[in-house]
Amino acid sequence: xxxxxxxxxxxxxxxxxxxxxxxxxxxxxxxxxxxxxxxxxxxxxxxxxxxxxxxxxxxxxxxxxxxxxxxxxxxxxxxxxxxxxxxxxxxxxxxxxxxxxxxxxxxxxxxxxxxxxxxxxxxxxxxxxxxxxxxxxxxxxxxxxxxxxxxxxxxxxxxxxxxxxxxxxxxxxxxxxxxxxxxxxxxxxxxxxxxxxxxxxxxxxxxxxxxxxxxxxxxxxxxxxxxxxxxxxxxxxxxxxxxxxxxxxxxxxxxxxxxxxxxxxxxxxxxxxxxxxxxxxxxxxxxxxxxxxxxxxxxxxxxxxxxxxxxxxxxxxxxxxxxxxxxxxxxxxxxxxxxxxxxxxxxxxxxxxxxxxxxxxxxxxxxxxxxxxxxxxxxxxxxxxxxxxxxxxxxxxxxxxxxxxxxxxxxxxxxxxxxxxxxxxxxxxxxxxxxxxxxxxxxxxxxxxxxxxxxxxxxxxxxxxxxxxxxxxxxxxxxxxxxxxxxxxxxxxxxxxxxxxxxxxxxxxxxxxxxxxxxxxxxxxxxxxxxxxxxxxxx
Numbered sequence: 274x275x276x277x278x279x280x281x282x283x284x285x286x287x288x289x290x291x292x293x294x295x296x297x298x299x300x301x302x303x304x305x306x307x308x309x310x311x312x313x314x315x316x317x318x319x320x321x322x323x324x325x326x327x328x329x330x331x332x333x334x335x336x337x338x339x340x341x342x343x344x345x346x347x348x349x350x351x352x353x354x355x356x357x358x359x360x361x362x363x364x365x366x367x368x369x370x371x372x373x374x375x376x377x378x379x380x381x382x383x384x385x386x387x388x389x390x391x392x393x394x395x396x397x398x399x400x401x402x403x404x405x406x407x408x409x410x411x412x413x414x415x416x417x418x419x420x421x422x423x424x425x426x427x428x429x430x431x432x433x434x435x436x437x438x439x440x441x442x443x444x445x446x447x448x449x450x451x452x453x454x455x456x457x458x459x460x461x462x463x464x465x466x467x468x469x470x471x472x473x474x475x476x477x478x479x480x481x482x483x484x485x486x487x488x489x490x491x492x493x494x495x496x497x498x499x500x501x502x503x504x505x506x507x508x509x510x511x512x513x514x515x516x517x518x519x520x521x522x523x524x525x526x527x528x529x530x531x532x533x534x535x536x537x538x539x540x541x542x543x544x545x546x547x548x549x550x551x552x553x554x555x556x557x558x559x560x561x562x563x564x565x566x567x568x569x570x571x572x573x574x575x576x577x578x579x580x581x582x583x584x585x586x587x588x589x590x591x592x593x594x595x596x597x598x599x600x601x602x603x604x605x606x607x608x609x610x611x612x613x614x615x616x617x618x619x620x621x622x623x624x625x626x627x628x629x630x631x632x633x634x635x636x637x638x639x640x641x642x643x644x645x646x647x648x649x650x651x652x653x654x655x656x657x658x659x660x661x662x663x664x665x666x667x668x669x670x671x672x673x674x675x676x677x678x679x680x681x682x683x684x685x686x687x688x689x690x691x692x693x694x695x696x697x698x699x700x701x702x703x704x705x706x707x708x709x710x711x712x713x714x715x716x717x718x719x720x721x722x723x724x725x726x727x728x729x730x731x732x733x734x735x736x737x738x739x740x741x742x743x744x745x746x747x748x749x750x751x752x753x754x755x756x757x758x759x760x761x762x763x764x765x766x767x768x769x770x771x772x773x774x775x776x777x778x779x780x781x782x783x784x785x786x787x788x789x790x791x792x793x794x795x796x797x798x799x800x801x802x803x804x805x806x807x808x809x810x811x812x
Contacts, residue, residue, distance in 0.1 A: 353389035353405055354482040356388065356389055360387065362708060363583075363709075364494075364583045365481050365494065367477040367495055368477060368479070369476070370478060370607070371393060372617050373401065373474045374509045375509060375748055375749065376395075376476075376748065378394070378395035379395075379422075381394045381417075381418055382416060383416035384403070385613075387609075390407065390414065392405075392406040392416040393469075393476055395420075396437075400438065402438035403467045404467070405440075405465045408429040408431065409442065410429065410431070410432055413430070415429055417430050425437065432446065434446070440464040442456075442464075444457075474507075475496070475617065500585075502579070502587040502589070507620050508619070509617055510617075510620070510654070511616070513609065513615050513743070514615070514662070514666065514669075516666070516673045518606055518609075518614040519700075521616060521669075522580070522704075523697055525586045525604055525606065526699075527693070528569075529691075529693040529694075531544075532568075536811055538661055539661075540570040540571070544568045548565055549567075549692060550566075550692040551563045553699035556702060557707075559582055561699050561703065563699070564578075565577075572594055575591060576589060576590020577589050586602070602618075604617065604618045605617040612670075612729060616662070652750045655747060656797070659739050660800075660804065663737060663804045664808075667733065670731070670736055674730055684705075737804040739803055754798070764790045771783045
């Protein structure tokens with residue numbers, strides 16, 4: 274991070290943004306980084322879910338798509354596969370795990386899905402691989418190891434055992450020379466690797482014991498269909514959230530919460546109006562769709578919501594303005610472990626698939642604030658996105674706990690009479706029928722519909738752990754933190770030298786600039802590590 278005048282301006286903008294986020298959010302219109310993102314592609318059915326007989330378009334050429342890996346070294350079901358077999362009702366589709374836009378290719382990154390642990394890394398051929406995050410030797414997490422580029426293998430940090438992208442054991446340092454090949458060839462020395470592919474920058478895997486060909490006739494189960502509403506080459510923001518996957522979905526399909534939960538960031542409380550919402554269409558294993566009309570940021574809005582089950586929520590609409598401003602949102606919702614979920618939200622940057630193949634559309638004039646915002650580095654937009662998701666994080670966590678405590682009664686205790694509640698009612702019916710996760714409510718008194726989706730209570734300071742939930746697995750934010758450390762040292766050194774030469778006018782100016790930089794860094798850096806949000810203070 275070079276300290277140029279441009280960088281100084283960016284730092285000052287961040288400080289302003291933390292106090293006045295509405296100013297920056299309102300600048301986006303059709304491409305809000307935090308909440309209005311990639312539009313649904315007409316290649317994916319014009320905003321509608323693909324029927325089983327429809328051929329899914331990926332929106333990217335076959336040459337650009339990363340092919341799935343060959344067969345893994347281990348053929349028998351792994352421990353993770355056996356645990357997933359206990360969830361017979363959960364949809365069998367390709368599973369999104371992470372965005373390559375934020376992953377460090379030289380780091381073995383830990384990932385989770387339905388309580389199982391995996392590790393992803395990029396091999397020397399440029400392909401992403403996903404393996405069980407447990408060394409075959411003594412089950413130490415491979416994500417604590419390193420990528421050995423010389424051997425093109427993933428090395429365990431405990432005893433140096435290493436494995437290739439297919440899970441085959443490549444090295445056992447403790448093996449005698451005459452036994453090394455025999456030990457490495459033993460299936461017990463291998464790690465389970467999973468079929469993996471990348472679609473529009475998202476790593477997908479097939480974690481199920483069922484053959485991947487079992488969904489060959491269902492386009493909606495494949496990455497191309499799931500990502501049909503996302504712009505090619507769009508950026509992303511990922512956050513691990515301390516509430517269940519069902520709570521994340523329930524929140525995202527509900528436009529009525531925006532004026533209150535995100536007051537001052539996407540509109541205000543005064544935007545609240547009775548929302549017109551159609552009866553959800555065709556609630557089946559592939560999800561549902563509905564139309565709605567609401568108001569946000571002092572503008573009337575019409576839109577369509579597509580829940581492309583089980584992971585993707587797509588919004589596609591427009592504001593009633595002159596000229597008309599489009600509204601787009603695409604977000605992947607992933608069940609990671611009990612009481613936790615992962616949201617991958619896609620930005621409005623990039624180009625629609627039809628523009629990629631040659632269609633040129635007239636560019637609309639952007640506002641000055643929008644132009645300035647586009648100059649901001651990625652880590653700035655991620656800090657603002659952290660703030661945005663903080664605003665409904667705490668009460669969603671506690672809502673999930675309350676649902677778990679009530680067990681089967683929770684569904685009946687919802688009073689949802691308004692049209693704006695139709696989306697929530699449809700989502701809950703879908704989860705119950707098509708994604709049932711068996712489990713027990715508090716005290717093991719009765720079976721509940723949430724099972725592995727529910728979690729346990731946490732301290733408020735733990736709920737807003739920005740570092741663990743985002744920064745630690747975002748290459749952009751980690752690089753920014755390293756840059757902050759470097760410039761803090763340099764600014765401190767310059768300040769000391771300026772004091773020694775205080776009689777010089779130049780030294781005095783330099784001292785003021787160095788102190789201003791140190792104060793700015795001190796105000797921004799904590800946002801990478803922790804956050805909070807108190808609605809009683811948000812007036």
